[in-house]
Amino acid sequence: xxxxxxxxxxxxxxxxxxxxxxxxxxxxxxxxxxxxxxxxxxxxxxxxxxxxxxxxxxxxxxxxxxxxxxxxxxxxxxxxxxxxxxxxxxxxxxxxxxxxxxxxxxxxxxxxxxxxxxxxxxxxxxxxxxxxxxxxxxxxxxxxxxxxxxxxx
DNA sequence: CGGCTTTGACCTGCGC
DNA sequence: GCGCAGGTCAAAGCCG
Numbered sequence: 001x002x003x004x005x006x007x008x009x010x011x012x013x014x015x016x017x018x019x020x021x022x023x024x025x026x027x028x029x030x031x032x033x034x035x036x037x038x039x040x041x042x043x044x045x046x047x048x049x050x051x052x053x054x055x056x057x058x059x060x061x062x063x064x065x066x067x068x069x070x071x072x073x074x075x076x077x078x079x080x081x082x083x084x085x086x087x088x089x090x091x092x093x094x095x096x097x098x099x100x101x102x103x104x105x106x107x108x109x110x111x112x113x114x115x116x117x118x119x120x121x122x123x124x125x126x127x128x129x130x131x132x133x134x135x136x137x138x139x140x141x142x143x144x145x146x147x148x149x150x151x152x153x
Numbered sequence: 154c155g156g157c158t159t160t161g162a163c164c165t166g167c168g169c
Numbered sequence: 170g171c172g173c174a175g176g177t178c179a180a181a182g183c184c185g
Contacts (some may be wrong), residue, residue, distance in 0.1 A: 088158055090177060103176070107156085116176095156175090156184095168173075 070130040071119065084108075084135065085117060097121030111136050 086104035092098045101118035113133040120126035 087156085089179095091159075092175065092177095093175065101175085154185105158183075161174105161180100162179105165176080166174095166178085167171090 036076070066133055068130065068132050070128065072126050072128050074125055075127045076125070084113075094121075099124070108133060108135075108137055 004096070085107045086105040088102060088104050090103035091100050092103070097118060098121055099119035101116055104115045104117065106113040106115075113131065113135050116128075116130040118128050120128055
């Protein structure tokens with residue numbers, strides 16, 4: 001899988017496509033240049049929060065028959081535009097993160113993909129994006145993602 | 154006027 | 170059973 005110079009939405013679409021298994025997505029083999037230290041899960045939270053578990057590199061991201069993809073991007077912008085149209089439906093402060101988490105779902109009729117966006121509580125320069133589900137339509141967007149500062153979590 | 158964001162309330166799952 | 174934390178709903182208001 002070649003990475004550089006693809007748009008952000010293409011990056012997301014590839015991750016969600018059937019040609020890439022959840023195990024591959026979770027594996028650092030996918031993109032050797034992303035083998036930086038994976039951001040550690042705060043051990044204090046120890047817990048059991050399923051959302052944290054699913055973000056760990058060792059966790060498979062296939063959930064409930066759907067696909068969950070999480071990655072971390074260095075960005076000053078809260079919203080990483082992936083070309084899809086999202087409608088915000090909630091905002092929540094989390095226990096282990098001073099920054100709120102925002103909830104979106106795809107605003108295309110009949111598409112029930114959800115997305116969560118939050119700033120990394122331990123390093124505010126990063127944004128954690130989690131997609132739940134697979135779009136049943138194409139994205140019209142053409143935007144860029146930064147292969148240097150994005151990696152899987 | 155329609156679609157979106159905001160916001161507090163409500164719901165639910167889980168651990169104790 | 171209770172309380173907490175995370176997830177969702179829906180009413181109100183904003184904006185193009």
